[in-house]
Amino acid sequence: MQEIKNLIIKDIILEWRQKYAFNGMVLYVVSTVFMCYISFKLKTNSIEPITWNTLFWIIILFSAVNSITKSFIQEKAGRQLYYYQIAKPSSIIMAKIIYNFLLMVFLGFLGFLIYSIFMGNKAENLGLYLLSLTLGALGFSASLTLIAGIASKSDNTSGLMAVLSFPILLPMLSMLIKLSKNAMDGLALSASYDEILVISGIDLIVIALSYMLFPFLWKS
Amino acid sequence: MRKIWWKFLAAGLLLYTAIFGLIGEVPRQPILNETIRNVYFHVPMWFGMMALMISSLVYSIKYLRNGQVQDDVYAVEFANVAIVFGVLGFITGSIWGNYTWGDPLPKDPKIIAVEVGLLIYSAYFVLRGSFEDEQKKARLSAVYNIFAFASFMPLVWILPRLTDSLHPGNGGNPAFGKYDMDSNMRMVFYPAILAWILVGVWISSLRIRIKLLNNHLQDNL
Numbered sequence: 001m002q003e004i005k006n007l008i009i010k011d012i013i014l015e016w017r018q019k020y021a022f023n024g025m026v027l028y029v030v031s032t033v034f035m036c037y038i039s040f041k042l043k044t045n046s047i048e049p050i051t052w053n054t055l056f057w058i059i060i061l062f063s064a065v066n067s068i069t070k071s072f073i074q075e076k077a078g079r080q081l082y083y084y085q086i087a088k089p090s091s092i093i094m095a096k097i098i099y100n101f102l103l104m105v106f107l108g109f110l111g112f113l114i115y116s117i118f119m120g121n122k123a124e125n126l127g128l129y130l131l132s133l134t135l136g137a138l139g140f141s142a143s144l145t146l147i148a149g150i151a152s153k154s155d156n157t158s159g160l161m162a163v164l165s166f167p168i169l170l171p172m173l174s175m176l177i178k179l180s181k182n183a184m185d186g187l188a189l190s191a192s193y194d195e196i197l198v199i200s201g202i203d204l205i206v207i208a209l210s211y212m213l214f215p216f217l218w219k220s
Numbered sequence: 221m222r223k224i225w226w227k228f229l230a231a232g233l234l235l236y237t238a239i240f241g242l243i244g245e246v247p248r249q250p251i252l253n254e255t256i257r258n259v260y261f262h263v264p265m266w267f268g269m270m271a272l273m274i275s276s277l278v279y280s281i282k283y284l285r286n287g288q289v290q291d292d293v294y295a296v297e298f299a300n301v302a303i304v305f306g307v308l309g310f311i312t313g314s315i316w317g318n319y320t321w322g323d324p325l326p327k328d329p330k331i332i333a334v335e336v337g338l339l340i341y342s343a344y345f346v347l348r349g350s351f352e353d354e355q356k357k358a359r360l361s362a363v364y365n366i367f368a369f370a371s372f373m374p375l376v377w378i379l380p381r382l383t384d385s386l387h388p389g390n391g392g393n394p395a396f397g398k399y400d401m402d403s404n405m406r407m408v409f410y411p412a413i414l415a416w417i418l419v420g421v422w423i424s425s426l427r428i429r430i431k432l433l434n435n436h437l438q439d440n441l
Binding site for chain 1: 284332336339340343346350356359360362366370371372374
């Protein structure tokens with residue numbers, strides 16, 4: 001537990017020291033939203049609610065893939081070896097997942113804020129929408145962290161990242177879009193228990209698998 | 221001779237399926253009519269694909285446990301043949317759908333699921349292609365195989381049951397077994413499933429043997 005905490009703090013400090021990477025992620029979200037604003041809102045001045053929702057999730061998906069890709073390539077191989085000596089692989093993956101989760105929650109909420117300023121807020125049940133955003137952040141961070149671990153071993157990291165992660169994220173993404181559609185329609189929480197249950201289930205499976213499989217990655 | 225009895229069984233059952241699948245009695249359903257015979261060819265493809273995917277998964281787990289190169293070869297070839305079965309199931313399904321649903325590719329969660337499944341397994345081969353080192357390639361692709369299988373399962377088994385689907389047995393549609401299939405059809409359907417699974421295993425075992433012999437030759441060069 002202490003080990004995980006220390007590793008998370010290490011990641012946060014590292015991020016804070018090289019702010020350009022973090023600023024890059026924020027700017028990525030902002031400029032993508034702005035591009036959507038220019039292409040949809042300014043051109044036609046109207047956007048269908050379904051398009052609004054899907055567009056937002058695609059922005060979140062791309063910024064998640066983009067920001068989590070660098071989890072394992074940011075640090076030099078020598079330092080990775082050092083962590084390998086002093087920490088258990090399972091605590092390293094848990095720390096990375098938690099850290100990426102915090103990052104994704106931050107980016108997701110920030111993205112939602114900017115998105116609703118530019119494109120208008122169409123979510124009637126805001127609490128449920130933010131819940132789906134949080135569940136999505138958890139699932140994205142857990143599955144993308146493991147895939148980033150796999151992809152970081154190859155020379156073509158970013159290309160491989162997209163190819164490997166999109167099909168895996170698709171079931172989760174379709175459930176999330178469904179849940180957030182419920183939130184947009186202003187349905188009560190009790191109407192979407194099914195979706196919440198399935199998404200939490202997928203999240204749990206993904207976290208458990210990352211926990212079990214990462215030691216094998218770490219060895220190579 | 222003792223070890224190849226199941227190959228005779230596969231060939232015999234397949235022959236039986238082909239003959240009785242085409243001349244056997246089938247119930248006359250509106251819209252479906254004679255196309256119901258496709259159930260002997262379309263549905264077993266999915267059973268075959270699932271069986272091969274599960275075998276591939278098992279060998280991936282085995283590889284991670286003891287690191288034998290042989291297990292990696294098994295996992296890859298099972299996945300390879302699973303893709304072929306998936307594509308065949310996809311084609312037979314869209315031909316069938318063209319005449320019954322009026323659209324070869326209607327909006328349906330099961331079709332989406334299999335498309336995603338094919339994408340996942342294609343990504344598996346892209347991943348394998350991007351590493352030179354055999355050990356590293358085998359280990360990373362085994363990890364991805366397990367991870368992908370686990371995230372593919374909810375797509376196939378859970379999501380179609382939550383949403384509407386044109387396929388029988390989902391979204392309030394009655395399953396085939398309940399109404400459409402009589403005992404005559406069952407006599408062909410179950411052997412057909414077994415036959416196609418066995419044929420899948422047979423094809424993969426041939427490929428595995430070729431690959432292992434190739435590896436052996438290269439080692440001795």
